[in-house]
Amino acid sequence: MGKGGYGADLEGIEIKSAIAGSSFEYQYHLNTGLDKLKEDQVVDHFFCSYAADYQSFQVFYAEGKSLTPFFSKWIPEYIKNYRKADDPKALEASERRQRFRRSIPFGWVSKNGQLVMEVAGGTLVFPAK
Numbered sequence: 001m002g003k004g005g006y007g008a009d010l011e012g013i014e015i016k017s018a019i020a021g022s023s024f025e026y027q028y029h030l031n032t033g034l035d036k037l038k039e040d041q042v043v044d045h046f047f048c049s050y051a052a053d054y055q056s057f058q059v060f061y062a063e064g065k066s067l068t069p070f071f072s073k074w075i076p077e078y079i080k081n082y083r084k085a086d087d088p089k090a091l092e093a094s095e096r097r098q099r100f101r102r103s104i105p106f107g108w109v110s111k112n113g114q115l116v117m118e119v120a121g122g123t124l125v126f127p128a129k
Contacts, residue, residue, distance in 0.1 A: 014040060014064075016104075017048040020056075023103035028074075030082050033100055037078060040064060041071045046116075047109045056120045060113030067104065074102050 009015045016024035024047050028036055042064045050057035078100045118126035 012043050014043050014045045015048070016045065017050060018106065020049050020051050020058075021106050022049075023105045024109065025101055025103045026074075028078055028100040028102075033078055033082070034075070037071050037075050041068050047104075047113060049106060049109070055122045057118070058110075058115060059117040060109050061116045062109065062113040066112060070102070070104055074100075077102075 016026070018024050026040070028034075044064060045062045045067060047060045047062070048057055049060070081100050115126060117124070
């Protein structure tokens, strides 16, 4: 079931996609990002890595808790990026990013994620029929 607003893409599931071999990008916004970072540690994640011709792709699964090392590292970076202007540790306005973006490498996903589906040349090859 999909859900509206910010947060996981589906109820309890975050879905990311990227062209084959590329990292999977996460974006966090000023007012909702910290809650989203915390939620990402507990929801399940599906990563779809697709070929440029869209005829082949792989889908990997990872539990949110397995990604905690990424999210835990990103939380202080997120906070630093969005400190209020009157905070002495705040970044200059020119250094502040509109959206806080980080990525999980394809190599980590392919090594640590569980392959749940693979399509090659438009044909399901995993799991086998």
